[in-house]
Amino acid sequence: MIKSLLTGASIFAASVTLAAAHDTEALMQSPPGDPYVQVSDVLPLPAFIPGLGTLFVDPATLPAGPFLAYDHDGQLSATVYMTPLAELENGTSYDGLTVGSHTVATVDIYYNAGHPGVEVPHAHVVLYHDAEAKERLAQ
Known part of the structure; x- marks a missing residue:
């Protein structure tokens, strides 16, 4: 499984550098607008x-996303x-994944056994867009 995560991380890193350009300014505050929907809705x-x-x-x-993650103040804090x-x-690769913001301070990758929306075991890859983002999302 670790090998799968490392392979996935390598594929992911390559795809981020090739991510299609989009209007990241429009995504900086919640709600991001079409075509995005709030997951809890x-x-x-x-x-x-x-x-x-x-x-x-x-x-x-779906299922890869990106999922845009906003803090309590509606600020884009991470892309998941x-x-x-x-x-x-x-052998599935996820190429050309977009990012909510091209500024990335840190990245976490961890296992999830499944939840509504992505019911199967999967890896969460979380790109935090500033140094305080992880803390804001934890609260």
């Missing part, structure tokens, strides 16, 4: 998930990807 999840914040996603990009481990193990 379409899935049985809380509006604010401690550790991830208030999530928005373009349904066409949810990549199913079985798909990574079977």
Whole structure:
């Protein structure tokens, strides 16, 4: 499984550098607008998930995302990807993933056993967009 996560992280890192350009300024404050929907409006999840914040996603990009993560003040704090481990193990690559902001202070990658929206075991790849973002999303 560690090998799968490392492979996924390598694929992810390559795709971020090739991410398509988009209007990141429009995404800096919640709500981000079309085509994004608030995850808690379409899935049985809380509006604010401690550790991830208030999530928005373009349904066409599921399961990987990006999920845009906003803090309690509506500031974009992280971009989150949810990549199913079985798909990574079977050779699926997620290329050209967009980012909410091109500024990334730190990245966390961790295992999730599944939840509404991405029910299968998957890796969360979280790009925090400033040094305080992780702390703001934890509360």
